[in-house]
Amino acid sequence: MSALAATSILTVPSVAEPFSTAPCALRRTDAHHSEGVDTWNPAYPRPTRPLDAVMVFLSFPDSAPRSTPAQLAADHFPGTSRFFEQVSYGRFTLRPHPLDHWIRMPQASASYAIKRDWNAAQRSAYLRDAFAVADREVDFSRYDVVYFVADPDAPGVDSDATKVVNLDAPVRVDGKEIRRVVTVFERHPPDRLVLAHETGHLFDLPDLYHRPADQRGDWDTYVGDWDLMGSQFGLAPDLFAWHKWKLGWLEPRQVRCVQGTAPTRLTLEPLGAGEAPAGAAAGSPAFGLGGGVKLAVVRTGPDSALAFEARGPAGPDHGICHQGVLVYRVHSAAASGDGPVEVVDAHPRTEGCWEGSVYPPLADAPVALGESFTVPGDGVKVEAEARTASGAWTLKITPKLGG
Numbered sequence: 001m002s003a004l005a006a007t008s009i010l011t012v013p014s015v016a017e018p019f020s021t022a023p024c025a026l027r028r029t030d031a032h033h034s035e036g037v038d039t040w041n042p043a044y045p046r047p048t049r050p051l052d053a054v055m056v057f058l059s060f061p062d063s064a065p066r067s068t069p070a071q072l073a074a075d076h077f078p079g080t081s082r083f084f085e086q087v088s089y090g091r092f093t094l095r096p097h098p099l100d101h102w103i104r105m106p107q108a109s110a111s112y113a114i115k116r117d118w119n120a121a122q123r124s125a126y127l128r129d130a131f132a133v134a135d136r137e138v139d140f141s142r143y144d145v146v147y148f149v150a151d152p153d154a155p156g157v158d159s160d161a162t163k164v165v166n167l168d169a170p171v172r173v174d175g176k177e178i179r180r181v182v183t184v185f186e187r188h189p190p191d192r193l194v195l196a197h198e199t200g201h202l203f204d205l206p207d208l209y210h211r212p213a214d215q216r217g218d219w220d221t222y223v224g225d226w227d228l229m230g231s232q233f234g235l236a237p238d239l240f241a242w243h244k245w246k247l248g249w250l251e252p253r254q255v256r257c258v259q260g261t262a263p264t265r266l267t268l269e270p271l272g273a274g275e276a277p278a279g280a281a282a283g284s285p286a287f288g289l290g291g292g293v294k295l296a297v298v299r300t301g302p303d304s305a306l307a308f309e310a311r312g313p314a315g316p317d318h319g320i321c322h323q324g325v326l327v328y329r330v331h332s333a334a335a336s337g338d339g340p341v342e343v344v345d346a347h348p349r350t351e352g353c354w355e356g357s358v359y360p361p362l363a364d365a366p367v368a369l370g371e372s373f374t375v376p377g378d379g380v381k382v383e384a385e386a387r388t389a390s391g392a393w394t395l396k397i398t399p400k401l402g403g
Contacts, residue, residue, distance in 0.1 A: 017042050020245070024257035024297035026305055026332035033206035035340045036303075036332040037246045043179055044204040045144045047084070047092040048248040053145035053199075055098035056134045062108035063154040067188045072149055073098035075188060076195040083196045083228075086315055087239050088249045089274045094199065097143065102151070103133050109156030114185060116160040127165065127181065131173060141174040145202055147195070149184040159187045162194060164201040193232035205229050205243055206336030223343045224362030226311070226326060230341075231358045235319035240341065241271055241295035241309040242330055256296045261400045265385075268293055268325065268393045272314025292392060298380050298399050303333040306344075306380055310393045311366055321353040324366030325384050325393055327375060346373040369393075 017040040019025075028036025045051055055076075057069040077096040084094050105126075112126040113119055130148045140146065150157050162185050170177035182198045201207075208230035209219045225234030227243065244250045258264045269292035296308040307330055312323040327344040334340040345365045352364035367373045372383040381398040388394065 017046075019248070020252070020255075022252065022255060022257050022297075023259060024255075024299045024305055026299075026303055026330060029303060029333045031333050031335040031338075031340070033201070033204055033336040033340070034332050035206065035242065035246065035330050035334070037242075040248075041204050044202065046248060047088065047094075047203050050093040050095055051144040052095045052097060052142060053147060054138060054140070054143040055096060055147045055149055056130070056138060057099055057102050057149050057151070058130055058133070059102040059104050059151045060107070060109040060154045060156070061104060062110070062156075063151060065102055065151045066153045067151075069098060069100055069102060069149075072152070072188060075186070075190045076184075079193075080195045080199060083193065083316065084199075086275045087244070088247070091249050092247075094145070099138070103137065105129050105133060109151070109154035112156060114150070114156055114161045115158045116163075118161060123165065126183070127167075127171075131171060135173055139174050140178065141176040145199070146178060146181040147184055148181055152185065152187045157185050159185050159191075161185045162198060164198050191232065193228060193237060197228055197232045200229050200239075201336075203247055205239075205246075206340050208339075208341050209337070210339065211337055218359060220359035220362075222339050223328070223341055224359035224365065225320070225353070225357055226328075226343055226362070226365070227341070228316075234358050235321070235353055235356055235363070236311060236317040238271055238275075238311075238316045240307070240328065242307050242328075242341070244271075245295060250294055251291070254292065254294045256293050258296055258298045258397050258399055261398075263396050263398045265394065265396050266293060266296055267388065268296060268308065268310040268395060270310045270312045270314060270391055270393070272312060272317055273391070275315035296395070296397060298378075298397065300329075300378055300380075303331060305330045306375060306378060308382060308395065308397065312391070319356060320363070322364040322366055322368070324368040324371075325382060325395060326366045327373070327382060344375055346371070 019040045020037050025037045027038045028034045059065050081094045084092050113122045164182050166180045170179045208223045210221045223230035225236045227240045228237040298306045307328050309326050311326045329342045331340050343362050343365050346367045347364045351360035354360050357363040367384045369384050374381045383396040386394040
């Protein structure tokens with residue numbers, strides 16, 4: 001068994017599941033984790049039904065664990081499930097099934113040379129051993145998602161190595177084909193929302209951060225605080241409305257395609273409307289109270305679009321200090337990590353949220369009430385004209401100035 005890093009380009013299956021026929025739905029391309037929404041890639045489980053996840057806890061012969069499996073499971077659940085229930089408006093439930101004991105790996109932790117940019121042969125050896133020891137006790141046919149959680153205190157474990165590993169050929173275990181797993185090496189307690197970020201990759205969501213070549217620059221220049229797939233430390237880690245469209249959590253009527261050249265007026269419901277407080281059960285009446293338009297889209301090219309959504313201090317975004325209409329570019333031909341989404345800063349000369357933002361230059365990016373903004377290079381103008389009694393935003397979008 002060999003494995004590829006999570007950022008590797010994988011072959012896109014030839015048979016895709018039709019999804020959206022909207023005129024502003026970008027086509028899915030061969031780019032890794034393409035932001036296209038016309039079809040769903042069937043190589044990934046679609047989070048529109050409950051999915052079951054097994055957590056396997058791996059220890060090593062050179063170290064006695066200082067944490068229990070129950071403590072490590074509690075680091076991630078129910079928090080991760082609650083996040084997805086909230087941002088999906090109760091449409092998706094991730095059901096964890098953590099083992100209650102350690103399973104010992106055959107080799108010392110240091111022998112696997114675990115690190116962020118992992119040697120392919122050593123990473124494959126780790127996965128091969130993990131599947132071999134776990135298969136004695138786990139019926140993998142019962143699960144949609146696999147988390148291999150390593151003893152965080154073992155001397156050879158590097159917390160920076162937590163990631164999704166895509167397999168270049170599916171592993172067949174218990175009659176089930178497994179295409180990817182999440183390898184968890186987080187310290188105890190872990191980084192905030194880290195498992196939610198990695199689980200997002202299992203649903204074909206890309207990395208939205210920028211990784212500097214020298215590792216010394218800023219990682220958050222593309223989207224700042226505004227999406228979990230950019231930074232799980234962000235003040236506004238809700239998922240973009242585009243991602244909720246892609247995952248099947250928005251109904252067709254909640255996406256408005258703005259076409260032609262004439263000004264178009266529309267009302268955008270805040271992204272957080274309909275997200276019940278964390279901890280509410282899926283299917284609760286608290287979910288789904290907001291069913292209005294969440295996303296407006298202007299097509300700008302065969303593989304590009306401008307997206308507009310209303311963000312405010314609700315749901316996971318409770319920490320933001322600037323609310324308004326967020327504008328971002330989507331590129332369906334850009335691969336994960338190469339800027340498939342870029343937030344457009346409506347206030348490029350100012351910054352915000354210095355006390356907690358991962359990237360203050362984009363913290364005040366939204367178009368505020370009463371402001372107008374023309375997107376540089378695209379000539380699309382948006383005006384945030386008013387707010388309704390329920391908190392929705394009334395906009396005017398002009399696709400082509402002077403067109």
